[in-house]
Amino acid sequence: MAGNMELLKQFQNSEISNEAYDYVVCTLDYYPELTSIKKVVKRNKFPSQKNGALGSDIAALMELFVHGKHYESSKINDREALLSFTVGRLSMGVDSLAENLSAVIKHLATLRDADLGSFTKRCSIACPPSTEEFQVDISHFVTKPRQDDEDDEKHSLASHA
Numbered sequence: 001m002a003g004n005m006e007l008l009k010q011f012q013n014s015e016i017s018n019e020a021y022d023y024v025v026c027t028l029d030y031y032p033e034l035t036s037i038k039k040v041v042k043r044n045k046f047p048s049q050k051n052g053a054l055g056s057d058i059a060a061l062m063e064l065f066v067h068g069k070h071y072e073s074s075k076i077n078d079r080e081a082l083l084s085f086t087v088g089r090l091s092m093g094v095d096s097l098a099e100n101l102s103a104v105i106k107h108l109a110t111l112r113d114a115d116l117g118s119f120t121k122r123c124s125i126a127c128p129p130s131t132e133e134f135q136v137d138i139s140h141f142v143t144k145p146r147q148d149d150e151d152d153e154k155h156s157l158a159s160h161a
Contacts, residue, residue: 011037
């Protein structure tokens with residue numbers, strides 16, 4: 001949802017439920033107008049400098065909140081690390097969740113030389129507060145080296161032997 005005064009009126013009249021949106025973002029100059037809905041919007045969804053939903057560039061704010069926001073990484077050992085991030089909401093369809101996961105994995109692939117293989121070796125999904133984890137088959141998300149390249153390399157090695 002995007003808008004200004006008309007959308008603000010819908011919030012004031014409780015026509016928009018808290019489940020209908022993830023966050024409210026706004027520019028600094030529009031922030032004073034939001035005081036009228038501060039009691040209607042949940043505290044963790046209301047824009048602030050702290051949660052990153054208040055700024056001067058609305059396009060950048062929307063990009064951040066639409067395409068990703070929080071992630072945490074931690075080192076497991078010298079060869080492995082853990083990356084935790086939100087893929088979506090329970091109310092989203094499986095296709096949307098898969099699309100989000102695919103976007104993250106593809107982005108990670110751009111951060112590494114393709115000759116070294118994929119960053120992503122395995123994946124599991126959890127839904128807090130539950131501690132259950134489900135393994136995800138990521139084989140169709142991860143790009144593999146082309147077969148032609150492998151055949152060329154084998155042929156090249158054979159001709160030098």
